[in-house]
Amino acid sequence: MSYITDNFDDKIVELLKSGAVGFMPSDTIYGLSCRALDQKAVEKLHKIKQRDKNKPFIVLISKISQLNKLGIIATDVAPALRYWPGKLSIICEAEKAPPWLHLGTKTMAVRQPDYPDLQDLINKVGPIISTSANYQGDKPLTTAAAAKKYFGEKLDFYIDTGKIAGESSTIIRKDNYQLKIIRQGAVKLLRKE
Numbered sequence: 001m002s003y004i005t006d007n008f009d010d011k012i013v014e015l016l017k018s019g020a021v022g023f024m025p026s027d028t029i030y031g032l033s034c035r036a037l038d039q040k041a042v043e044k045l046h047k048i049k050q051r052d053k054n055k056p057f058i059v060l061i062s063k064i065s066q067l068n069k070l071g072i073i074a075t076d077v078a079p080a081l082r083y084w085p086g087k088l089s090i091i092c093e094a095e096k097a098p099p100w101l102h103l104g105t106k107t108m109a110v111r112q113p114d115y116p117d118l119q120d121l122i123n124k125v126g127p128i129i130s131t132s133a134n135y136q137g138d139k140p141l142t143t144a145a146a147a148k149k150y151f152g153e154k155l156d157f158y159i160d161t162g163k164i165a166g167e168s169s170t171i172i173r174k175d176n177y178q179l180k181i182i183r184q185g186a187v188k189l190l191r192k193e
Helices: 010-017 039-049 064-070 074-083 116-125 144-154
Strands: 003-005 022-025 030-035 058-060 088-093 107-111 128-132 157-159 170-175 178-183
Touching (some): 010 030, 010 157, 022 144, 030 039, 064 074, 064 107, 074 088, 074 170, 144 157
Parallel strands (some): 022 157, 058 107, 088 170
Antiparallel strands (some): 088 107, 170 178
């Protein structure tokens, strides 16, 4: 039976460390999450979400030093630093990342969320995957009750902090010396190509 709570408690830490996949809030919207460096958990999340197998997930970090574990050079995130912690994800070169994270693309999006409780959780369990709470193509879910009906026992836990109807993060990519907006989201950037 899925574990249900209203905060990032010790049981959530324990579950994530043991390979759990669950529904939890971020600083933007509710997401489906697991530990990024746990290959089995990431593969399980792909199956649950019914996501394109060539589309990497966004990885959330709590501090820049965690980029090294992901095979990302810290200077690659420089364009995002003025917005971090915050609602801007940046796609980086990630050739040295574990293959289950870059999925052959040799790139990966990372973000440092502006949510102290979530940062504290990431400090305890390491970088985590965050992807919208839905099957690919559906609208993201905004409440834990809706998520329980939608996913049921496929998820190991649900964190219910009330309704969250935020906006997904903005995603950018550095292309030579230009920044390209891949997805306009919560951080409004002027140039869109």
